[in-house]
Amino acid sequence: MSTDYEIRFAIDPAAAAMMDTSELRANFLIDDLFAGGEVRWCYSHYDRMAVGGAVPEGGELALEAIKPTGTGFFLERRELIAVNIGDAGTISVDGAEHAVGPRDMLYVGMGARDVRFGGAGAKFYLVSAPAHASYPTKLLQQSGAKRLDLGARETANERSIFQYVNADSVKTCQLVVGLTQFAPGSLWNTMPAHVHDRRMEAYLYFDLQPDAFVVHLMGEPDETRHLIVRNEQAVLSPPWSIHAGAGTGSYTFIWAMAGDNVDYTDVEKVAMEELR
Numbered sequence: 001m002s003t004d005y006e007i008r009f010a011i012d013p014a015a016a017a018m019m020d021t022s023e024l025r026a027n028f029l030i031d032d033l034f035a036g037g038e039v040r041w042c043y044s045h046y047d048r049m050a051v052g053g054a055v056p057e058g059g060e061l062a063l064e065a066i067k068p069t070g071t072g073f074f075l076e077r078r079e080l081i082a083v084n085i086g087d088a089g090t091i092s093v094d095g096a097e098h099a100v101g102p103r104d105m106l107y108v109g110m111g112a113r114d115v116r117f118g119g120a121g122a123k124f125y126l127v128s129a130p131a132h133a134s135y136p137t138k139l140l141q142q143s144g145a146k147r148l149d150l151g152a153r154e155t156a157n158e159r160s161i162f163q164y165v166n167a168d169s170v171k172t173c174q175l176v177v178g179l180t181q182f183a184p185g186s187l188w189n190t191m192p193a194h195v196h197d198r199r200m201e202a203y204l205y206f207d208l209q210p211d212a213f214v215v216h217l218m219g220e221p222d223e224t225r226h227l228i229v230r231n232e233q234a235v236l237s238p239p240w241s242i243h244a245g246a247g248t249g250s251y252t253f254i255w256a257m258a259g260d261n262v263d264y265t266d267v268e269k270v271a272m273e274e275l276r
């Protein structure tokens, strides 16, 4: 069997505030998503978002059904976005092969039965959420993303947000996905912080050097905790939690959301003085 999964329950903020380091890591950090020749899933109860990894290593890896979805095939009632964080690869969807280059994303709509990942050096980060309609498969590239330049060098948070899913690029049911890149020397993401109760979010940090890490901040704004996150590790961010971080070195990250709306502007900003 080349597919494995684990389940994460939804944790409320009072319970999270009582957790020690290992409990926080066990509930919110995903540190084993990528393994050669395997598809691995972390199925979360936050908006039923599943995040995964598929590393074909030159072979072909099929998107197989997993028990938590309770369906005959994985995308029977779900949609998927696969992001290639490795070298060039392919994804075949019901017999149609799509070339998926480095940092390309492929949207695969509900109903696709036969999905296969390929490529010797490709590494696919997967995000999937329940769907109510079937939209066409679409390749999403950085050139088609909506770009927002935020922050400043003086506050070490100068960065560009690439909204791959936007009104002009693709129609999705729930998934909203993009990538954030930093200007050299800037290390702070999502600061000032925000929360969005209508959507959960998952972050995948990558492009880190082996000895580098991101201090990821989570928790309610007045009750924050941190996670030490290393290269190619992901974090589940509940809707009540901030999700921000600073690296000890350069990094890139992919953010993905699912929930009641796909409205990027539906966020509650947290004033810097509110953080505790």
Ligand SMILES: O=C(O)C(=O)C[C@H](O)C(=O)CO
Residues within 6 Å of the ligand: 159, 161, 179, 180, 188, 189, 190, 191, 201, 243, 255
């Ligand atoms: O650096 C940032 O700021 C982000 O990338 C924020 C994410 O896009 C996000 O949290 C979207 O809700």
Ligand SMILES: [Zn+2]
Residues within 6 Å of the ligand: 194, 195, 196, 201, 243
């Ligand atoms: Zn957010």
